[in-house]
Amino acid sequence: MAHVRSLFFEGPLSEVENKALTAYKLGRPSDVIWNITNRCNLLCDHCYMAADGHALPDQISDEETIELITQRGELGEPLVFLSGGEPMMRRNFWEILETAHSYGMHVTVSTNATLIDREAAKRLKANGVDWIATSLYGPPHFHDAMVGVPGTHAKVIEAIKILREEGVGVALKSAVSKDTLPFIPHIIAKAKELDAQLVYLCDLITSGRSEGEEDARVTAQQWKELADFILEDLLDPESKTEYDVGALPSVIPYLAERLKERGVDVSNGLARLEVVSACPVGKGHMNINSEGGIMPCQFAQDWTIGSIRELTLTEAVQELYKLDQQEAKGICAPEACEYSRICRGCRTKAWQATGDAMYEDDTCLLMRLKKGEGAEAAGDGGHYERMPTSAAAPCVAPGACG
Ligand SMILES: C[S@@+](CC[C@H](N)C(=O)[O-])C[C@H]1O[C@@H](n2cnc3c(N)ncnc32)[C@H](O)[C@@H]1O
Ligand code: SF4
Ligand code: SF4
Secondary structure: OOHHHHHHOOOOOHHHHHHHHHHHHOOOOOEEEEOOOEEEOOOOOOOOOOEOOOOOOOOOHHHHHHHHHHHHHOOOOOEEEOOOOOHOOOOOHHHHHHHHOOOEEEEEEEEEEOOOOHHHHHHHHHHHHEEEEEEEOOOHHHHHHOOOOOOHHHHHHHHHHHHHHHOOOOEEEEEEOOOOHHHHHHHHHHHHHHHOEEEEEEEEOOOHHHHHOOHOOOHHHHHHHHHHHHHHHOOOOOOOEEEEOOOOOOOHHHHHHHHHHOOOHHHHHHHHHHOOOOOEEEEOOEEEEOEEEEEEEOOOOOOOOOOOOOHHHHHHHHHHHHHOOOOOHHHHHHOOHHHHHHHHOOOOHHHHHHHHOOOOOOOOOHHHHHHOOOHHHOOOOOOOOOOOOOOOOOOOEEEEEE
16 A cells, blocks of 8 residues: 555655654554445445445444544544445444544545435535545446446446535545456546546455455466556656555565666655555554454454454554564565565465465565566556546545555
């Protein structure tokens, strides 16, 4: 999780990103991704939350949600993602948001956008929501099949248009799998067309309804082609699209190497990553599930370090720092990889594969490319035609993940 354009190019880092860095240095939570409910009105094929129409049995009460958001507000430097399930389905969603707003919090709502009409967009804006992160998986027939509800694509596109008209920033998110890969260029083009300023692409997480689907992940060669496409867009002076990559932190050193070859000075970006790293586990980042469980990462809902019922957020961050104080192993160890502290490898994939969060990340893009993995299945790059760019605003989004 790193904003690639903001990281490697000229210009001050956004206020929000700087606040997150300050919070980390002060030992406070930097970004908190909070699944306020597991209920959802869609039934996506791939959902790592396995969200459906049901709330989890021990979902935290409305009173507990307000206590939690108040605690977050009082800590200062606040940055929160309200996610789910579908966060706008939670009964007291607006009450949580209004409380967050009263503390001047930067809130991003991670939503499938099906519940956003003009009135909701105005209300989100009035409550200080600068960014909505919403999901798009491809053209209408594919998107609707993937989310299991016909008509969803049309609703998402309409919601994005309304949000932009109301001055709310939009990030488009997608999971990267063998199913969605052919449509990623379409999604990036759509982002530009609709003035969505950030594209967040997340490597497939194999939990929830994607459990056991490791074979559905794209090959290293396919990720390389996608990363090269992003690289060209980063270097296009007409493009302002910001990119963020989830669950594959090794894309960041890959891009840094390619940018260096193209004469870009990446030293400041890499120095920043020495502090926060491309994998945010243990860096002040945390996830809270709808039952109050505190997790190092949103992608592993069963990897908890405690509950908001027993730990304060500051105590939780201290507990999570212990992960940052340990070195990764195997190919990700400092003696094996020059990017060990900058990248760290995906700690969640290591945990999911072995139960040891410090184990090597065997999905490392650099390592798999070195081995030539996927070369035989390499595409011809035909999907990745350059799109016309739009005059999107520079990225100040806190991120799109979650
Ligand atoms: C769990 S959803 C919650 C927010 C909202 N319901 C939505 O769909 O945007 C957050 C993001 O996670 C992504 N996601 C879900 N399952 C995934 C998986 N197995 N691998 C990668 N991303 C996944 C979704 O595509 C979505 O963009
Ligand atoms: S990915 Fe989001 S919209 Fe889809 S089922 Fe999961 S929580 Fe719901
Ligand atoms: S070996 Fe590990 S730390 Fe090094 S680039 Fe690959 S994933 Fe990142």
